[in-house]
Amino acid sequence: MRVYESVFIANPSLSEEEVNQTIELIQNVISNNGGEIVKVDKWGKRPLAYEIKKQKEGYYVLLLFNADPKVLSELDRRYKLTDHILRYNIIKLGDKPGELPPGYGQYTLDTQFVGSEFGMHAYDEGKEEYDEEEEADESFDEEIG
Numbered sequence: 001m002r003v004y005e006s007v008f009i010a011n012p013s014l015s016e017e018e019v020n021q022t023i024e025l026i027q028n029v030i031s032n033n034g035g036e037i038v039k040v041d042k043w044g045k046r047p048l049a050y051e052i053k054k055q056k057e058g059y060y061v062l063l064l065f066n067a068d069p070k071v072l073s074e075l076d077r078r079y080k081l082t083d084h085i086l087r088y089n090i091i092k093l094g095d096k097p098g099e100l101p102p103g104y105g106q107y108t109l110d111t112q113f114v115g116s117e118f119g120m121h122a123y124d125e126g127k128e129e130y131d132e133e134e135e136a137d138e139s140f141d142e143e144i145g
Helices: 016-032 070-081 132-144
Strands: 002-010 036-052 055-067 085-094 112-116 119-123
Touching (some): 016 070, 036 085, 070 085
Antiparallel strands (some): 002 085, 036 055
């Protein structure tokens, strides 16, 4: 068994009951095929970066689960067949149950991501200390601008 994370975006027009039924459907696909649900995190309605199927926002749900790779094909099929799921992704996090990459879960929904030429940097609004790379980015931006 391996550790996977899946995030899907459901149609925002669904009622809370319909969202819960969709989550239950996906959980059943995983557990009926020998997988184990570790965590379900409902992020709620959030704006989309761009319109998907004429929707400007979506209901985000994160699933953390342990499963064999064979489960992924069935999960992928179910995601595609479920009309009210706008988008989804499945990511392998580790090769053994309980094995998560370093820093997993470090960022919360309050964390903001700032883009630059050199990549993405995360910071918390209340944080006063920045690492040297962030300072270098700021000085580079000042020299150019």
